[in-house]
Amino acid sequence: MEFTFRESCTLYGLLAETTSDIILKTDLSGVIVHASPAIERLGVRIASSPRLLDLVSESARAAVASELEAALAGQEAGRWVEFPAVSTDERDTWFELQARTLRDEQGAVYGALAVMRSIDEKRVLKDQLFAATYTDPLTRLTNRAAFISMLEHMVDAEMDGCLAMFSIDFFRTINMKYGQHTGDDVLRVFADLLREMLRSDDLISRIGSERFAVLLPRTSPSQAQAICSRVVATLADLRQTVGESRMAITASGSVAQIAESLDSTIERAELALFSAKAKGRNRLEMEKPRRVAA
Structure with a gap:
């Protein structure tokens, strides 16, 4: 569609007043000289001549500054940058921002036009998706995928620590005798006991039907x-x-030191757990001493 200059101004006014996006214009020093009414939600008054970076949390200021500097340097293709904006009530509200160059009739850069879009809902949905992907819905512990990822990180970073595994004894018998609902209650009871007895730094996961793993950094x-x-x-x-x-x-349990590789660590813990069950259950077994090559 083609618009006259007056029509474009009317359309801008309509969009600026009805959208939740914050549309703002800065001068060459990054001072906001104009902004749409949506900026009021941050408690910002343009009359005080705030700088764009004043709206950005300290942790993300460098990334936003880089985007603004690129626009003021004449770079046409901007990118979206996510950052927490600081409002007058000191709450962090997450936005994404994109800036474009403003040029006069002679082609000289005189400022930047930016759009700030709230992404709080998107971040909430992203967090919910992450939780659903890496959380066991029954016990609310992390699941096997999260456990593997965390253990792999510890191995790669050569972090000192141990892996413990637990298995509820005769769990299939419990399910058959009392029903699956009771079996689920047993899993929740044991998960709560682990939360209560282990330290805040220990990472607890449900990795199988009746099996749990704990990373002890x-x-x-x-x-x-x-x-x-x-x-x-x-x-x-x-x-x-x-x-x-x-x-x-x-429950039967086992402990193995986190070392060598992810597969080696899990294998040593599983062998020790098998040994605990073979020796009568309701006991803890340590991994067998590793052989050292001559």
């Missing part, structure tokens, strides 16, 4: 053994209320 094998032994002993000492019944729930 900056923890020696002896420290991990003491921590995990208490979990196994405490569970065995308590008769848990599950559904309408009170029953004894036990």
Whole structure:
């Protein structure tokens, strides 16, 4: 569509007053000389001559400054930059911004035109999708995919620590005797016990039907053994209320040092867990000492 100059001004006024986007114009020094009414939600008054960067949280100021400088330098193709904007009530509201060069009739740059678009809803949806992807819906612990990713990071970063694995004893029998609903309650009870007994830095995941994994950063094998032994002993000492019944729930556990590779760490922990079950369950086994090549 083609518009006259007056029609373009009318269209701009209509869009600026009805859109939730913040449309603003800066001079060559980055001072905002004009902005659409939507900027009022940030508590900003143009009469005070604020700079665009004054609206940006300190953590993202460099990225927004780079985008604005590119526009003021005459770069035509801008990109969207995400950043938290600081409002007068000091709450961070997330926006994305794109800036374009403003030129006069002689082609000289005299400022920049920018659009700030709220992305709070998009970030909430992104966080919800992330949680759905990496969270076990039954226990609200992280799932196997998240566990693998976290363990891989620890191995690659050569972080000291241990991997513990737990398996609820006779879980299939519980499901068959009391039903799957009771089995789900057992899983939630054990997940809550892990949250209560482990430290805030420990990363707890449900990695299978009745199996749980715990990453214990900056923890020696002896420290991990003491921590995990208490979990196994405490569970065995308590008769848990599950559904309408009170029953004894036990778990087998294992500990392996995070070393060599992701596969090696998991394999050593699983072998130790198999050993705990083979020796009668309701116990904790440490990984077997690794052989050192001559």
